[in-house]
Amino acid sequence: MKEILQSYPAYRRRQAEEAVFQRLIEDWDEATNLPLDLRQKLKSACPLGVKAEVLASARGDSAKAAIELSDGAVIETVLMRHQSGRNTICLSSQVGCPGACAFCATGQMGFVRQLTAEEIVAQILFFSRLLKKEGGRISSAVFMGMGEPLLNYREVMLAVDCLNDRNKFNIGARHISLSTIGIPVGIERLSREKKQINLAFSLHAPDDALRGRLIPLARQHPLREILAALKNYIDATGRRVMVEYVLLDGVNDSPPAARDLARLLRQSLERLFFVNLISFNPTLRYRPTTPQKMKIFQSTLEREGIAVTCRYRFGEDIDGACGQLAGRKKP
Numbered sequence: 478m479k480e481i482l483q484s485y486p487a488y489r490r491r492q493a494e495e496a497v498f499q500r501l502i503e504d505w506d507e508a509t510n511l512p513l514d515l516r517q518k519l520k521s522a523c524p525l526g527v528k529a530e531v532l533a534s535a536r537g538d539s540a541k542a543a544i545e546l547s548d549g550a551v552i553e554t555v556l557m558r559h560q561s562g563r564n565t566i567c568l569s570s571q572v573g574c575p576g577a578c579a580f581c582a583t584g585q586m587g588f589v590r591q592l593t594a595e596e597i598v599a600q601i602l603f604f605s606r607l608l609k610k611e612g613g614r615i616s617s618a619v620f621m622g623m624g625e626p627l628l629n630y631r632e633v634m635l636a637v638d639c640l641n642d643r644n645k646f647n648i649g650a651r652h653i654s655l656s657t658i659g660i661p662v663g664i665e666r667l668s669r670e671k672k673q674i675n676l677a678f679s680l681h682a683p684d685d686a687l688r689g690r691l692i693p694l695a696r697q698h699p700l701r702e703i704l705a706a707l708k709n710y711i712d713a714t715g716r717r718v719m720v721e722y723v724l725l726d727g728v729n730d731s732p733p734a735a736r737d738l739a740r741l742l743r744q745s746l747e748r749l750f751f752v753n754l755i756s757f758n759p760t761l762r763y764r765p766t767t768p769q770k771m772k773i774f775q776s777t778l779e780r781e782g783i784a785v786t787c788r789y790r791f792g793e794d795i796d797g798a799c800g801q802l803a804g805r806k807k808p
């Protein structure tokens with residue numbers, strides 16, 4: 478788009494961007510304020526269609542799109558509708574994922590390729606257009622879909638800028654979150670950015686041995702290294718980090734695990750963090766913890782002085798865990 482618009486006056490670029498990001502046109506023919514020759518060039522060089530298959534949750538609180546990219550790869554994007562009327566989009570940053578997490582369908586697909594910023598933005602455009610038809614908009618975005626966002630740093634940051642841009646999706650930085658399994662160099666890079674986005678760290682185990690079994694990629698970075706990078710991030714930005722912990726039945730959900738987790742976090746992060754306990758969507762060989770065990774885990778952490786939240790289980794009936802839908806299609 479930029480290349481084509483270079484030879485036109487600057488206001489044409491503003492008009493084109495306004496048509497794509499604010500009016501959310503699906504075809505350049507709808508941008509009637511642009512001259513016909515420009516529309517035709519844009520139509521052939523940057524078509525606006527997004528090829529997708531949508532599954533809506535029976536409860537109506539979420540929808541998942543399997544988006545087919547130009548090379549035939551399939552990624553997934555989830556829209557979560559909150560009762561308050563807010564809408565959160567869960568974005569993918571890679572096709573497949575090198576994380577290889579044992580409890581995640583995407584992880585079993587392996588890593589295929591990085592997404593471009595445009596392919597990340599296409600996910601947002603797709604659901605923005607859908608919501609526009611019912612008078613809604615996306616109010617927050619999380620990079621928690623397929624892929625490890627800090628391993629696709631540049632493209633993810635370009636997409637973040639587009640989400641945040643007042644003239645594009647206009648989503649406040651504080652409503653944009655990025656979830657990582659812990660890439661120290663990426664965390665350090667992020668702590669130098671002047672962005673107010675949120676950072677979540679997927680910990681899932683209180684020690685390296687269990688973590689290495691659940692998240693094979695984590696074997697490359699011992700917890701001490703990751704937690705040191707997170708501590709620097711907290712000190713540099715003054716921002717709170719969310720520590721995500723998915724509770725797997727009989728694997729990491731015991732009260733001693735909760736106590737080890739509390740000790741580890743208190744000692745290494747000291748301040749400005751909280752734990753988010755995630756009730757797991759059953760996949761592959763793991764089962765979710767029971768509500769009773771989750772309660773005990775939560776109160777054990779709280780007794781140890783740790784702030785805890787529990788995530789509502791969105792979209793279980795449409796295979797809400799990352800990679801479950803795309804995993805059934807050929808990437």
Ligand code: SF4
Pocket residue numbers: 574575576577578581582583584585622623624625658799800
């Ligand atoms: S849980 Fe996240 S990091 Fe792990 S394999 Fe799945 S997509 Fe990758």
